Amino acid sequence: MDPRRESTLPPTDSQHGRSRILDPVLVHARHETIIIFVVFGLCFLWSVTWCYSTGYGLPADQPVAKVFGVPSWIFWGVIVPWLLADGFSIWFCLSYMALDPLGEGTGPPVDGVTSPPGLSGQPPADGLPDDGEAS
């Protein structure tokens, strides 16, 4: 499912006479976070297992294999997953990640006016600009 093209909103929750949905930014960000954790885990497994199994405990009298001048255990265990992670980042960020509007800074004022703990819902008074996506 590509969130960029997602048109359905999360399930509604009617309470106190108001209809509400989980914040779409939260839903998308949480979904993306899970994917990032999976990629992090895959890179971790790849690098650690590859490097440990092919780069550690090698017999001293045996020359280290090289790829483009780099010890092969580093090339396949670090550089290749690194480049693949870059490739994934490019695809993920430029083609998959939802371009959510992030809001307009509707929190309490920050300058020179009382800022009570919690949320007041007052409009901003500090001249913070709108989020570009929202406008």
Add this chain to the structure above:
Amino acid sequence: MGGAAGLSSWCLLGEATGGNAALVSFIIYTIAVFLIAAFAGRLLKGKGFLGEYFLGSRGLGMWAFAMTFAATSASGGSFMGFPSLIYTHGWTLAFWIAGYAVFPLVTMGLMGKRLNQVARKTGAITVPDVLRDRFDSAPLGALATLLIVFFMSVFLVGQFKAGALILQTLLLDVPLFQTAQQSLGHWFSDLPLLSDQTPGYLICLFGFAVAVIAYTCYGGFHAVVWTDVMQGAVMGLGVVLMFVLAIWQVGGLDRATSQLEKMTPPRMHQAYLEAAQPAEDDVLIPFGTWIAQPSDEGGAPRLFRTAQAAVIERGASQARTTGAGDAGQQVEVLEVTTPEEVARIKATVLPVKISVRVVQTEDYAYGAGQRGVYVRGPGPSATDSAGFLPLSLAVSYFLFWPLIGAGQPGNFVRLMAFNNSRTFARAIVTVAIYYTLIYIPLVVIFTIARIFLPGMEIEADRIMPAMAVYLTAAAGVPWLAGLVVAAAFAAVMSTVDSFLLLISSAVVRDVYQRHLDPTAKEERLRRLTYVVTLVIGVAAVLGALNPPEYLQYLIIYAGGGIGVVLLVPMGLGLYWRRFNGPGAVAAMLGGFATHLTLYLVGFMIYGRFHPVRLWNFDPVIPALAVSLALGLLVTWLAPPTARAVLDRLFYRDISAE
């Protein structure tokens, strides 16, 4: 290793840099920084002061956001400590840094969009602001403020010291600087606080401090961000330049790795340096002197390098060290053990023939006498019999870099400051590519440095400027050394300015405005901000005048500690509705206490500021586990956050849609 003696060897290297090129590079660089800050300062007019000064009005575009994130994360450690480790332990450092493959994705992607949104919804401009408003808890905000100020202050002192040392290296061969050292030396020596440091260090510390405090103070967040952009560009350019020169001069990477494979780790000795006959006049044996002599057993010749400056006084035949406080006769020397290097390196010419009589030898705990240790795991280690990077530590570091990076307050502030989602997505890609172009070439450059600059273990922290000077001089463009060394300087500066602002925002916004004077007018806040930034900067300078003995370890402790304290509360707070204030406090204090305890127990066991490593894992890993476990447990036991807060932050009202 002898600081003053080490610097003397830099004079020799410095001669190759070509006159005042380094000074010219530095002056141009500093002027550019001030021009940027002046322009940024003009932006402050006509806008809400705190929002603009501390967060740039949430208006960062792609390049500014990407470069400030990248430059702030890459501190002096990336350009001083990391090259030193690569030089000392070889290719295994690529595995050590492998977590950076996902660093941008994790540190920016995990929380960036959601944190930015929550900060907009609440009007937060600092990290404690976000936590306070998310959990509807003023005490939690105050606790976050306290911990941030504590950890960042420790970090700031270390970075000021690093900045001063790099600047000193950069300017060492500049005649004007040498004259200033001589002129001001007597004056400094009469002042109680200043008498313990060399005049050169003090001049550089004050120069660095004035520059960075002035532009940060005047220009605020925009000045920091835009100078970060320039500093990031200088860093990238410097690394790429060194990478090309290193590969070209060594004759290809394949050749370099083959030579590295033949190398064996050096040995450290305590030895007597002796002349055959009593000296007719004082004979100075500078730091880094190469001494060759036949083997005792009639085998291959041996090659030593002095790790301390020494002198044979007139009428004596045995040398004594010249470093402050070293009155002993024994001198620390390094012995190169790779036969090919022993044959290649020429001994230093001295007025009298010196021989080395070894008294005590310290072999590497792992890798001694073994060929190939610099191209295999776990890498040689002088102190650890399991090698530099045993599996458990490799696991630790792969997790350490991205997770701790994701919990850094300096990164949080930047994630609150980008202008929209498109900027955010493009910036992650930019930082990913930038880090690939920085970190992998750094490994290549400084493995090659082992070939060009043998015996640098005696001053490994200076390998970065040494390699810059060597490569540019060998290529016939010594003036470029200033630019390359400026990359390291830029890395420190870009981190210092960010942390300076982080601490002053914590004091002005989170302490003064929140707790002392909520109705303070803008003009008062503006003046207070300038004063606080100045005071914090001056305090950091005072700390760097006489830094604590274990400063490097304190910096490592502070970097890991702040990540441990903030990662779980922020991460769970942004994504999990049920996570509450008591759970966040438990996660913060649990992580803090576990991390600190492992260091304190280590101090009791080892007698120095070194952590206990449970199952050989870095303290950050168990501390994060405890932080998470306590956060979940206490959340389960305590009531949820007020419904109104959760409704605002986690839901969207569609009644009217």
